[in-house]
Amino acid sequence: xxxxxxxxxxxxxxxxxxxxxxxLRGVDLTVEAGEVLGVAGESGCGKSTLASTVLRLxxxxxxxxxxxLVNGSDxxxxxxxDLRALRWAEASIVFQGALHSLNPVRRIxxxxxxxxxxxxxxxxxxxxxxxxxELLEQVGLPRARSRAYPHQLSGGQRQRVMIxxxxxxxxxxxxxxxxxxxxxxxxxxxxLDLLGGLVRDLDLGMVLISHDLSVLSEVCDRVVVMYxxxxxxxxxxxxxxxxxxxPYAQALTGAFPRIGxxxxxxxxxxxxxxxxxxxxxxxxxxxxxxxxxxxxxCRTAEPPLVTPPGAAPGRRAACIRAxxxx
Amino acid sequence: xxxxxxxxxxxxxxxxxxxxxxxVGGRVLGALGSLAFVLVVNFFLFRVxxxxxxxxxxxxxxxxxxxxxxxxxxxxxxxxxxxxFLTFLKNTLTGDLGVSLRYRVPVSELILDRLWPTLLxxxxxxxxxxxxxxxxGMVSAWNRGKTxxxxxxxxxxxxxxxxxxxLGLLLIATLAVGFGPVPGMFPTGGLHSVDADPGTFGYxxxxxxxxxxxxxxxxxxxxxxxxxxxxxxxLDEIGEDYLVTARAKGLRDLQVxxxxxxxxxxxxxxxxxxxxxxxVVSGAITIETIFSIPGLGLLATEALSIPDYxxxxxxxxxxxxxxxxxxxxxxxxxxxxxxxxxx
Numbered sequence: 016x017x018x019x020x021x022x023x024x025x026x027x028x029x030x031x032x033x034x035x036x037x038x039l040r041g042v043d044l045t046v047e048a049g050e051v052l053g054v055a056g057e058s059g060c061g062k063s064t065l066a067s068t069v070l071r072l073x074x075x076x077x078x079x080x081x082x083x084l085v086n087g088s089d090x091x092x093x094x095x096x097d098l099r100a101l102r103w104a105e106a107s108i109v110f111q112g113a114l115h116s117l118n119p120v121r122r123i124x125x126x127x128x129x130x131x132x133x134x135x136x137x138x139x140x141x142x143x144x145x146x147x148x149e150l151l152e153q154v155g156l157p158r159a160r161s162r163a164y165p166h167q168l169s170g171g172q173r174q175r176v177m178i179x180x181x182x183x184x185x186x187x188x189x190x191x192x193x194x195x196x197x198x199x200x201x202x203x204x205x206x207l208d209l210l211g212g213l214v215r216d217l218d219l220g221m222v223l224i225s226h227d228l229s230v231l232s233e234v235c236d237r238v239v240v241m242y243x244x245x246x247x248x249x250x251x252x253x254x255x256x257x258x259x260x261x262p263y264a265q266a267l268t269g270a271f272p273r274i275g276x277x278x279x280x281x282x283x284x285x286x287x288x289x290x291x292x293x294x295x296x297x298x299x300x301x302x303x304x305x306x307x308x309x310x311x312x313c314r315t316a317e318p319p320l321v322t323p324p325g326a327a328p329g330r331r332a333a334c335i336r337a338x339x340x341x
Numbered sequence: 342x343x344x345x346x347x348x349x350x351x352x353x354x355x356x357x358x359x360x361x362x363x364x365v366g367g368r369v370l371g372a373l374g375s376l377a378f379v380l381v382v383n384f385f386l387f388r389v390x391x392x393x394x395x396x397x398x399x400x401x402x403x404x405x406x407x408x409x410x411x412x413x414x415x416x417x418x419x420x421x422x423x424x425x426f427l428t429f430l431k432n433t434l435t436g437d438l439g440v441s442l443r444y445r446v447p448v449s450e451l452i453l454d455r456l457w458p459t460l461l462x463x464x465x466x467x468x469x470x471x472x473x474x475x476x477x478g479m480v481s482a483w484n485r486g487k488t489x490x491x492x493x494x495x496x497x498x499x500x501x502x503x504x505x506x507x508l509g510l511l512l513i514a515t516l517a518v519g520f521g522p523v524p525g526m527f528p529t530g531g532l533h534s535v536d537a538d539p540g541t542f543g544y545x546x547x548x549x550x551x552x553x554x555x556x557x558x559x560x561x562x563x564x565x566x567x568x569x570x571x572x573x574x575x576l577d578e579i580g581e582d583y584l585v586t587a588r589a590k591g592l593r594d595l596q597v598x599x600x601x602x603x604x605x606x607x608x609x610x611x612x613x614x615x616x617x618x619x620x621v622v623s624g625a626i627t628i629e630t631i632f633s634i635p636g637l638g639l640l641a642t643e644a645l646s647i648p649d650y651x652x653x654x655x656x657x658x659x660x661x662x663x664x665x666x667x668x669x670x671x672x673x674x675x676x677x678x679x680x681x682x683x684x
Contacts, residue, residue: 099592120678130590
């Protein structure tokens, strides 16, 4: 039995009028059952593109290469019938922005029941009703809410509905794409708690995507940090958060002030420069133009993702200066 | 943290049910208000017109002051204006719209008589235009930018910019009169042949044959509205995130369209259809005129030239009432289809 999700050398580029724009440039990752893999990075680094390829939902103008194995079958080459059978039943997605991802004019009951009936058309009405009630209770909403329309729910409740919907067909893998964006801090914590609990109780594999490393460090087992469509750092969540190896990961952790760390509180570090323009990536390391530690060697070849000298096994970074004494 | 989790989910003390009854009540009251306003305007609009009805309607036949007084007394014009208004209100509410000066029959009878040709003509055209228009709009949106889309959107825009009476005249000049070796295939006007026998199947066919050209004209003229609205609202929906959700759930593309995209895109179209239904009654004055269809539009045109105040007043009232009713219908339908507008 292989991994729940195995992404191998995934490349995605979007066709535009100004030529192809790469969104993912050779991404590898795996998720096992019961494991939460965090994906961190700033806007435009390819996080959401990664989420959409897991169910082959990328836009029509995307060119995709590599392999995305969900439970062993390659989503990218599967026939349409098999792909539809796999969608939601084996892997589901909690989409970003629950307000727009729910149909505004249908009751949430019908929206949660829809995938159940699509994948198991013989399900009786009573069975569907029971299952919807169960799912709502599982995400902490009262059964009576099943008659509500999306606009009658708060942002946090809508996100819970999205999660209940994602669990409708008992998938083994759930991809949560920025599930807590646009929620206030308290609700954000509740949703993360809920997701963590579900992974434990249902032995799910989960990919949790966020731009907020502190969110990921709380829930995830392992974390990958992405920059300009590549994985630049990979490792156990706590290690990456406490001791980032890649300068970009360091900037990312430094951007969030940490409780109990007066230095970070008084000086939350920013990162100079703009996010990379994917159409005109430099030779060598794509982070080099913004990197405080860049040397000439950084600008000649893109550094491979390897375990730096002295780092814990299982940790990797795509930086030739990682592991050097600070 | 798990304590707050439970509290957040359970904190729904009273579920605010969207009360459709309350929504309906509000809309019906609004419609009644509009109707009352129309009644008042309907009365005073014709009273503030310059001129003396007794002199205009008498057309110089009344020579003496006594004759004028007698005429005014017959029509209640000697009463003070507030008294006249109350009488008008009472009469209108009891269905008495007065008597036509030209036809010497009650206006209500006249209107009922002229209502059917208009309903048949404009109703059929609206129905056809709605169905064809929505279908074309859907096909264009699904095939955005492709040849099908360009052809349909181009043709509907062309039809949209054509004056309907010009299109009607064009059809008369070609298909009714005939051109070159092609003989005329349709009548140039009217609703029935003179020798048609009412109540027979032949009579129905004869009516359909007479209505073919005017209905085609109006359908082509109305079509573009629906096709363009449907196309643009469907294109709006196609970009929406919940369609990605639907695809992710494992729905076929056809199911995604039929269950999610089309019902949402139909919302603006429904409003347009319902509102246009109101204008079915007031008719297509130009088309009724050029095809000589004895409908309400033609009645109003004739009444204006006389001028037959009581007929104008009646047609005005019925047409306004139809528009108000159609608006009410649009509101109620929208409330039924879109839960968001109820609250």
